[in-house]
Amino acid sequence: MINKIITAITWRVWNLISVIKWEFSKTGIPPHSIKQRMLRLYKNRHAMNVLIETGTFKGYMIKSMLKHFKVIHSIELNEVFFNNAKELFKKYSFVTIWKGDSEFVLPKVLEKISESCLFWLDGHCCIDEGKITSIGLKNTPILKEIISVARHQKAHNLKHVILIDDARLFNGTEDYPSIEEIKKLIFDNFVDYEVIIKNDIIACSPLK
């Protein structure tokens, strides 16, 4: 028990220090809590109840959003991460973890959706403890994911919000489209939307 409390306090202090350091320097990758803040900001601004995440990983984003969303869907390709997340969130009936490549699974999740959602598109190849996590057909299925969201939005007359993580990677190499390509895809498919890059996130949302 004492050990758990000490670990929790240490983690919070370490997190606070990294946020303060990052706020002052604004260099490098923002801490995860800064990204969580972005999700809360867009959730509140657009009154969203449903979060759809691609790339569950260790469930950090789901865990931080449990209090903020009524429904959460998350898709993970890696079998170990998928099984761990299923176990971790089994007591939360409003959380569903899906297994597979989000390029193909996201359209299936969307079949269940009839309201505007916040998308956290983060399902891409990454390194964990020196090992590659998982790769689908491409290092990132982002273009296919955006197209699926656009189709769903048009079919149901909704206004989704899309947050794409790791903006720094979108440079036109290794399957990552450039930011300009992403912007073009958004502006071609979503009417009256703005795209801003902040805190290493590409944020695509309806103009109010």
Ligand SMILES: C[S@@+](CC[C@H](N)C(=O)[O-])C[C@H]1O[C@@H](n2cnc3c(N)ncnc32)[C@H](O)[C@@H]1O
């Ligand atoms: C950067 S991590 C996600 C972090 C998580 N979203 C968070 O905020 O805590 C990327 C995850 O995406 C998974 N992944 C990679 N390609 C994928 C794909 N095509 N479909 C679904 N998940 C994928 C990886 O296995 C990894 O767990």
